Amino acid sequence: MPRVSQTLEQYWDTYKPSRGDDVPAPSANVFEWTQHSHGPGAEWLGNPATALELGAAECKEAVHLARRGVQVTALDFSTVQINRARTWWEGTPGLHIVHAEACHYLDTTQQRFDAIYSVWGAAWFTDPDLLFPLVRSRLNSGGVFAFAHAEPLEGLYGPEGMYGNGFNGPKLTVLRWSHSPEQWTDLLKRHDFADIDAGILPAPDPDHVGTLMVRAYAPHS
Template identity: 55%
Template structure:
């Protein structure tokens, strides 16, 4: 029997369950947008931020890498289990702050702005973009970038879709995710005020089936506003 979960915290508590091991050595931590090691772009998609916010960070591997490069990073995850592991793993990284919470609630209550907000197969995939995107735009500095990735999904699955998994005691549970092709993501970003939007599906490496959708967008800065006014 399927038990539909309205408490996704329990679902994500069980994500990557091997949580008691040591942190990976810093030299093997890479910035990966896809599930395939060494495939596709890296942190260069974020530009050269001084501050960053990651939504749905789980293990915080990429956030720890950015922080060790001197970026002041805030990482957010819904699951207290994921947050506990990440805080234990990266407790010695001074410019990394790891917070527990839901993405939209956190953004509504946050009074900081960030040079970049990003998500790697994380909260952007699992949050209604019509609710999330305006909040992201409010928390980005002028000219700041918004980048996210998620797994390729069949083109016939659009909008809000259930994703199945195992919850406590092995019960089947679902969480909602928002499935869109690149052109739909681009349209959503434009609709919520982002510019310089690029959305694409990066093909999987040879021998693998699942590609990765990557979306890049930017909040207008003062120069963009001035140009728009003069026209």
């Protein structure tokens, strides 16, 4: 199985929202890690002065942080998502919107951040053995790396392949990485992260899908 999704941009061009260019901007009044609008908010990142979002899409979490005084770089691979976000949020003080692939950006930028985070974004869809060392290299001493996405199916771990546009039309091969909290912890330890907190936040309805939430820190130098 390939370790990198083959047609990421085409897939993400149609992601949230996908109804056209006249969609109004979403609310940026809250920072939401979960699909159920529950659990922690921006405070889960601590009090960073600088932050990088990997796979920002609508950029509403990045805008929320920028309005709180954080200098935020919001990154996305999709041209459609970036153009839409710039239409909505261009000129927001403290917000810098970047069109780039996560690993390439982390490998080429000279900037360091107090926080790097992903809300159902690139940390789910990028090989952690490629992404994590790059994230670690761009974090300031004591900086936080946090990400969230759907809880995994128990016992079905590793890279999951899916057809990004269903079963009709050209093949859009998309991979996402599914691991248990314990496996994410081991991966982060392997790449020199410390103080790791990984777990499943249950949905308000226990029969619904919960949210896997992971937070780790760059050791203080």
